[in-house]
Amino acid sequence: MIKINIQKKLTSAKGEMLLNIDTSIEKGSLVTLYGKSGAGKTTILRTLGGLLKPDNGKIIVDNTTWYNSEQSINLKPQKRNVGFVFQDYALFPNMTVKENLEFALEKKQSPKIITELIELIELGELQNRKPETLSGGQKQRVALARALVKKPTILMLDEPLSALDYEIRFKLQQHILQVHNEYNLTTILISHDISEILRMSNQLIELDEGKIIREGKPSEVFNIKEYNAKFQFTGTIINIEKQGFIYILMVRIGKDIVKIVADETEGKQLLIGDNILISAKAFNPIINKIN
Numbered sequence: 334m335i336k337i338n339i340q341k342k343l344t345s346a347k348g349e350m351l352l353n354i355d356t357s358i359e360k361g362s363l364v365t366l367y368g369k370s371g372a373g374k375t376t377i378l379r380t381l382g383g384l385l386k387p388d389n390g391k392i393i394v395d396n397t398t399w400y401n402s403e404q405s406i407n408l409k410p411q412k413r414n415v416g417f418v419f420q421d422y423a424l425f426p427n428m429t430v431k432e433n434l435e436f437a438l439e440k441k442q443s444p445k446i447i448t449e450l451i452e453l454i455e456l457g458e459l460q461n462r463k464p465e466t467l468s469g470g471q472k473q474r475v476a477l478a479r480a481l482v483k484k485p486t487i488l489m490l491d492e493p494l495s496a497l498d499y500e501i502r503f504k505l506q507q508h509i510l511q512v513h514n515e516y517n518l519t520t521i522l523i524s525h526d527i528s529e530i531l532r533m534s535n536q537l538i539e540l541d542e543g544k545i546i547r548e549g550k551p552s553e554v555f556n557i558k559e560y561n562a563k564f565q566f567t568g569t570i571i572n573i574e575k576q577g578f579i580y581i582l583m584v585r586i587g588k589d590i591v592k593i594v595a596d597e598t599e600g601k602q603l604l605i606g607d608n609i610l611i612s613a614k615a616f617n618p619i620i621n622k623i624n
């Protein structure tokens with residue numbers, strides 16, 4: 334169990350903002366931090382990782398105190414055993430993929446983990462290449478493997494997938510889920526993508542101006558009925574056209590625009606600009622407005 338109770342004064346674009354977080358995360362969960370830009374998501378990861386000191390509070394991980402302002406405890410980042418993956422890959426350009434992973438090994442650690450990760454994250458063919466010769470998705474797989482070398486207690490992913498296109502993103506999501514389960518990790522992911530959140534995480538923490546405004550199971554927080562659907566994706570309505578008893582929705586999904594037919598009950602509730610979740614079951618699209 335990770336218990337986080339921290340306060341820190343931040344300087345936002347609007348002036349002073351108090352980050353005030355009090356929550357707990359079950360061991361083994363995959364949690365998403367979600368919220369507007371500047372809400373405090375990255376700051377939470379940095380304070381958990383020991384890169385930034387809160388003004389007050391406590392961070393307790395599996396009964397070990399990582400931070401306690403009253404007892405003046407503040408474990409160094411190296412003692413916290415967290416793995417970070419950021420949107421910019423931060424790989425060493427002069428080292429090969431394998432050397433990048435080896436660099437993360439601790440002195441006493443067996444190099445077996447490197448071979449294991451290369452296999453698990455499918456880096457075999459890339460292991461002797463330098464980062465500059467890799468695609469964004471490949472670099473991010475290396476960054477993920479590197480973060481796992483030390484077998485972290487917590488894996489923290491700060492929008493690692495946002496620069497990648499859909500197909501590569503989906504593959505990386507699978508890799509993240511796979512390592513999360515394989516290594517019994519507690520994973521904290523920052524994401525803005527609702528279908529990614531629904532697919533990947535079992536707990537959602539929504540932040541606004543430094544405070545938690547909603548928290549719980551993602552489908553409950555977004556008020557989405559759970560369907561046993563074959564596929565789901567999210568998009569934004571950019572046009573609605575009524576044709577007799579049906580509505581033709583023009584929906585922007587990532588870089589693509591698609592047309593979807595909604596029935597009268599669904600169509601009446603929708604407006605241009607709404608974010609929707611589209612699920613399909615037996616070829617019938619089911620459209621849900623996301624709150």
Ligand SMILES: Nc1ncnc2c1ncn2[C@@H]1O[C@H](COP(=O)(O)OP(=O)(O)OP(=O)(O)O)[C@@H](O)[C@H]1O
Binds near residue numbers: 345346369371374376
């Ligand atoms: N060390 C610091 N001292 C004071 N203010 C800070 C510090 N670090 C970040 N901030 C401010 O705190 C606010 C929250 O920043 P943070 O990076 O946590 O937001 P975020 O939710 O991750 O946003 P984004 O989605 O854009 O990455 C911002 O206004 C930022 O300028």
